[in-house]
Amino acid sequence: MGKSKRNSPKPDSNRAQKLAERRAAQEQAAQVVTRPFEGLAAECDLVALREFVPSATATLKLSPNVAAEREVTLATVLPGAVAALVRAGDEPIGFVGTQVQHQGANPATDLAAAILWTQSAEPGESLSAASTGGTTLTDVLDTGAGLDLTVHQDFNWWVPAGVTPDPQVAATIEQANQAIMPSARLELGADSIGAAWWVDAGEKAHVRWVRPEDEDALMLALARLHAAGELHLGEDSRFAGSFRTHGLLVPVFDLDREKHATEWEPAAREFGARLAAALKNDAPLTSEERRSRDGLRSRQVTLR
Numbered sequence: 001m002g003k004s005k006r007n008s009p010k011p012d013s014n015r016a017q018k019l020a021e022r023r024a025a026q027e028q029a030a031q032v033v034t035r036p037f038e039g040l041a042a043e044c045d046l047v048a049l050r051e052f053v054p055s056a057t058a059t060l061k062l063s064p065n066v067a068a069e070r071e072v073t074l075a076t077v078l079p080g081a082v083a084a085l086v087r088a089g090d091e092p093i094g095f096v097g098t099q100v101q102h103q104g105a106n107p108a109t110d111l112a113a114a115i116l117w118t119q120s121a122e123p124g125e126s127l128s129a130a131s132t133g134g135t136t137l138t139d140v141l142d143t144g145a146g147l148d149l150t151v152h153q154d155f156n157w158w159v160p161a162g163v164t165p166d167p168q169v170a171a172t173i174e175q176a177n178q179a180i181m182p183s184a185r186l187e188l189g190a191d192s193i194g195a196a197w198w199v200d201a202g203e204k205a206h207v208r209w210v211r212p213e214d215e216d217a218l219m220l221a222l223a224r225l226h227a228a229g230e231l232h233l234g235e236d237s238r239f240a241g242s243f244r245t246h247g248l249l250v251p252v253f254d255l256d257r258e259k260h261a262t263e264w265e266p267a268a269r270e271f272g273a274r275l276a277a278a279l280k281n282d283a284p285l286t287s288e289e290r291r292s293r294d295g296l297r298s299r300q301v302t303l304r
Contacts, residue, residue: 035247036108039138042147044195044210045185047246049076050098050107051303052208053197054180055152060096060115061145069119070094074147078126079158079172084114085126087160094118102129107246108137115140153182184261188269193276196268198261205257206240207233207264208250213279215249219300220285221278222251223293227286230274234267241299249300 037043049056053076060072070086072094078085081101087093096114104110113130121127155176159165165173186196186207196209211218222242225231231239236256243250255264285293 033106033108036106037137037246039143040141041144042141044212044248045147045149046098047210047248047250048185048195048197048208049074049147051245052199053151054183054199055155055157056149056183056185057152057157058147058149060147061142062115063140063142066116066140067119072096072115072118074098079169080126080128083110083127083130084118084121086118086121086123088123089160092123094121100129104130109135112137112140149185151184154180186261186265186268188265188272192269192272198255198264200257203257205255205259207237207253207255207268209253209268210248210250212248215244215247217279218249219293219296220289221275221281222296223285223289224278224281225274226292226296227289230271233264233271237264237267241301242296243301243303245303 037046040046055076057073057075060074062068062072070092073096075095075097077099078095078097081099082097083100083102084094084096087095094115096111096118098107098111100110110130112135114127116135117127117130155173158173159169181202182200184198186198188196193213194209194211196207198205198207213221219242222231226239233253233255236259238254240252240254242252
C-alpha cells in the first residue's frame with residue numbers, strides 16, 4: 001500500500017495558494033535584469049536620469065539598424081510620467097521618458113520599445129506604458145555614444161517654444177517647477193569614470209557618483225580610501241554612504257551648499273585619481289581596511 005505524501009498541500013488549501021504565490025514571485029524575480037543598461041557607454045548617466053536627476057534631456061543617437069523616421073529626445077520625466085510621446089510640428093519629434101508611471105521588469109527593454117514606438121506614432125499621440133518586446137536597448141541605440149545632456153532647472157521644456165499652454169498644463173508645470181531641486185552634472189574631463197551629479201537638496205548639497213566598476217571591487221577601493229582618511233571631496237565635504245541601483249554602486253557625498261557645483265570639480269577629479277589607484281591595489285586588506293569595509297557596507301542602501 002503506497003504511502004501518502006504528507007507534505008503535499010491540498011489543491012485548494014491556503015498552503016497551496018501560498019506556495020503558488022511564492023513560485024510566481026521567484027519566477028518574476030528571476031526575470032529581473034540586474035544591470036539593464038550594461039553594454040552602453042551612457043550606462044551611468046542612464047541610471048542617474050532614471051533614479052535621481054530631476055530635469056534633463058538629450059538627443060539620442062540611434063543604431064544604424066533602426067530605420068529612423070524622426071529624432072528622439074530622451075528625458076527624465078514627461079508630462080503625466082508617460083513612457084513616450086510625439087510632439088507635433090513641422091518636423092515631429094519623439095520623446096521617451098526614463099522616470100515613468102508604469103514600470104516593467106526591465107527598464108532597458110521598456111525604453112527600447114518606447115523609442116521604436118515614436119517612429120510610427122502619430123504627432124500628438126502619447127504612450128502611457130511601453131509594451132516590452134524582444135528588442136533590447138543595445139539593438140536600438142549606438143552603444144558607443146554617450147549622452148550630450150542638457151540639464152534644466154525647470155520643466156518649461158514640456159511646452160514647445162512659442163506655444164501658450166492651457167491653464168491646466170501651465171498649473172502642472174508651475175507645480176513641478178516649485179518642487180525641483182537645482183542639479184548639475186560635474187564636468188570632470190574625458191578620462192573621468194562614471195557620472196557625477198551635484199544637487200542642492202536644501203539644507204545640504206550632495207554629489208552622487210554613479211560608478212561602472214564591479215560592486216565588490218569598488219567597495220574594497222572605497223574601504224582603502226576610508227581607512228587612509230581620503231574618502232572625501234576635500235574641505236566642507238563628507239562621505240555620506242552609498243546606494244546600489246541597477247547593478248551599480250553610487251557613492252554619495254554631503255557638501256557645503258554655499259559652493260557652486262563647478263567649485264567641486266577639481267576636488268572630484270582628485271578623488272577620481274585616488275579611487276583609480278585604490279582600484280588597482282590588489283593587496284590583502286589590512287585589519288583597519290576590513291573594519292572600514294564592514295562599516296561602509298552597513299551604511300549601504302539598495303534601491304532596486
